[in-house]
Amino acid sequence: MTTFNSLGLSKSVLKSVLQMGFEEATPIQEQTIPLAMDGRDVIGQAQTGTGKTAAFGIPMIEKINQDMKKTQGIVIAPTRELAMQVATELNKLGQYKGVRVLPVYGGTDMGRQIRELKNQPQIVVATPGRLLDHVRRKTINLSNIHTAVLDEADEMLNMGFIDDIKAILNAIPEQRQTLLFSATMPKEIHEIATKMMKKPETVKLKAKQMTVERIDQYFVEVNEAKKFDTLTRLLDIHMPELAIVFGRTKRRVDELTDGLNARGFRAEGIHGDLTQGKRMSVLKKFKRGALEVLVATDVAARGLDISGVTHVYNFDIPQDPESYVHRIGRTGRAGKDGHAVSFITPREVAQLHLIEKTTGTKVKRMSIPSSDEAHKGQQKVAVDKLVQSLESNNLDAYHAQANELIEQYDSVSVVAAALKMLTKERKDVPVKLTSLSPISVKQAVRDKHKKNGKRQYDRRKGNNGNGGKGGYNRNNKSKSYAGKRGQGQSSGRNRGYSQKRNQGNNQ
Ligand SMILES: Nc1ncnc2c1ncn2[C@@H]1O[C@H](COP(=O)(O)OP(=O)(O)OP(=O)(O)O)[C@@H](O)[C@H]1O
Ligand SMILES: [Mg+2]
Numbered sequence: 001m002t003t004f005n006s007l008g009l010s011k012s013v014l015k016s017v018l019q020m021g022f023e024e025a026t027p028i029q030e031q032t033i034p035l036a037m038d039g040r041d042v043i044g045q046a047q048t049g050t051g052k053t054a055a056f057g058i059p060m061i062e063k064i065n066q067d068m069k070k071t072q073g074i075v076i077a078p079t080r081e082l083a084m085q086v087a088t089e090l091n092k093l094g095q096y097k098g099v100r101v102l103p104v105y106g107g108t109d110m111g112r113q114i115r116e117l118k119n120q121p122q123i124v125v126a127t128p129g130r131l132l133d134h135v136r137r138k139t140i141n142l143s144n145i146h147t148a149v150l151d152e153a154d155e156m157l158n159m160g161f162i163d164d165i166k167a168i169l170n171a172i173p174e175q176r177q178t179l180l181f182s183a184t185m186p187k188e189i190h191e192i193a194t195k196m197m198k199k200p201e202t203v204k205l206k207a208k209q210m211t212v213e214r215i216d217q218y219f220v221e222v223n224e225a226k227k228f229d230t231l232t233r234l235l236d237i238h239m240p241e242l243a244i245v246f247g248r249t250k251r252r253v254d255e256l257t258d259g260l261n262a263r264g265f266r267a268e269g270i271h272g273d274l275t276q277g278k279r280m281s282v283l284k285k286f287k288r289g290a291l292e293v294l295v296a297t298d299v300a301a302r303g304l305d306i307s308g309v310t311h312v313y314n315f316d317i318p319q320d321p322e323s324y325v326h327r328i329g330r331t332g333r334a335g336k337d338g339h340a341v342s343f344i345t346p347r348e349v350a351q352l353h354l355i356e357k358t359t360g361t362k363v364k365r366m367s368i369p370s371s372d373e374a375h376k377g378q379q380k381v382a383v384d385k386l387v388q389s390l391e392s393n394n395l396d397a398y399h400a401q402a403n404e405l406i407e408q409y410d411s412v413s414v415v416a417a418a419l420k421m422l423t424k425e426r427k428d429v430p431v432k433l434t435s436l437s438p439i440s441v442k443q444a445v446r447d448k449h450k451k452n453g454k455r456q457y458d459r460r461k462g463n464n465g466n467g468g469k470g471g472y473n474r475n476n477k478s479k480s481y482a483g484k485r486g487q488g489q490s491s492g493r494n495r496g497y498s499q500k501r502n503q504g505n506n507q
Helices: 011-019 027-037 052-063 080-093 110-118 128-137 162-170 187-195 224-238 250-262 276-287 321-328 346-359 371-392 396-408 411-422 441-448
Strands: 042-045 073-076 101-104 123-126 147-151 177-182 201-204 215-221 242-246 267-270 293-296 309-314 338-344 472-475 478-481
Touching: 011 052, 011 080, 027 042, 027 052, 027 177, 027 201, 042 052, 042 187, 052 073, 052 080, 052 147, 052 177, 073 080, 073 128, 073 162, 080 101, 080 123, 080 276, 101 110, 101 128, 110 128, 123 128, 128 162, 215 346, 224 242, 224 250, 224 309, 224 338, 224 371, 250 267, 250 293, 267 276, 276 293, 309 321, 321 338, 321 346, 338 346, 346 441, 371 411, 396 411
Parallel strands: 042 177, 042 201, 073 123, 073 147, 101 123, 147 177, 215 338, 242 293, 242 309, 267 293, 309 338
Antiparallel strands: 472 478
């Protein structure tokens, strides 16, 4: 067990860390913080939800000179929502030191952003497209930057972003420290990365598998036409606290959202064609539990840390294994349990095997639940509601009517009728989605070579461990890692080839 105290943090940062409820450092923090504080370039790889943000955030904040009102650190993240989230976490870490952090991303007012950047916040957390805009307009001063971080580094160095990243890094003083973090790091991207860094130290936590062990991983083999009914049945049976359903395209997300609402689920979608205001409001609603289901493209696959997400459904199987790792990693975070179910059409079985091979995980088969099973799930919700009402003890006004009913009918029938009324009957609402062609491994490989499949979601319209169970406590403000963990990835994996999504502006 490593406490933050023993990592040699300054008083103010230590105070922030404790205030955030972190009691001990996670393994990736324990290993990378000392290196980074020593000034080394670091590539850090550890499973989703294991605290990589603080792993780069803490040394970065430590290095900031708070008396110097200049931009000294920069973090680049692939999506706007992630940039916002990272900025919030850094703000918390720097709260007692008095470090100013500004998120900078597209879809927001440029004029205002320029004014804010003029004030030289000490740390800027940005998406690449918008940041490059500022670099070209010379509306950001990069000359005092001593630390640059690429969060989701493999994604940032992938085809869609690499040119922007190169251009940005070239504009930052060369004697900078560079930190790269991600849960995944394909070999060829690691090679590209090391060329941009100075003798980087790679910290790759050893674990049997790339995904978090606490996430139960299942697949269900189902025909395209049956997917939607299967999804709503599973939602009825699993009764997630919060669920994320990933679809492959924006259209898919829209159709799924409409379909789920038609069947009585509170669902909203998030993808790159929505205005930034809408994206933020959907995410906020989801975080506070006003939505049960968030339907999303891969725009929500990386980095987002939303507590209460108990289930992830890959309605469409992701186009590459890395995306699978990140998507399912939206659950099972910070030591909590999670569940993931991937829908595989019969022609996508090879893609599933590739995911299993790459991640070192066995994904268990689950049979398609029957409508009876789903109905039982719905009934369970109705029973819960009834019990809640019983326990609320506020039923006096109904006693007279209840007595009359019991005199006329037997009590079991009366309760059954009440349950029937409370049960959401979903199966009668037909929902038809536009079908998508299956993903094949061959197709995915071809896509890799299609340069025009560039993803730059920041620029587009409108958006542009594992471990011993129970080892992690998160009571109120107290979060701690304990017990045996071995987070991170198994090393030396060689996939033999890599894939590139051809999602273009599908997100
Ligand atoms: N030492 C710690 N003790 C307890 N909780 C922590 C600790 N460090 C981070 N956390 C919390 O764990 C959660 C996950 O952290 P974070 O988002 O940094 O994970 P990540 O490794 O970046 O995941 P991803 O790969 O999905 O981006 C956050 O809510 C964070 O506040
Ligand atoms: Mg992260």
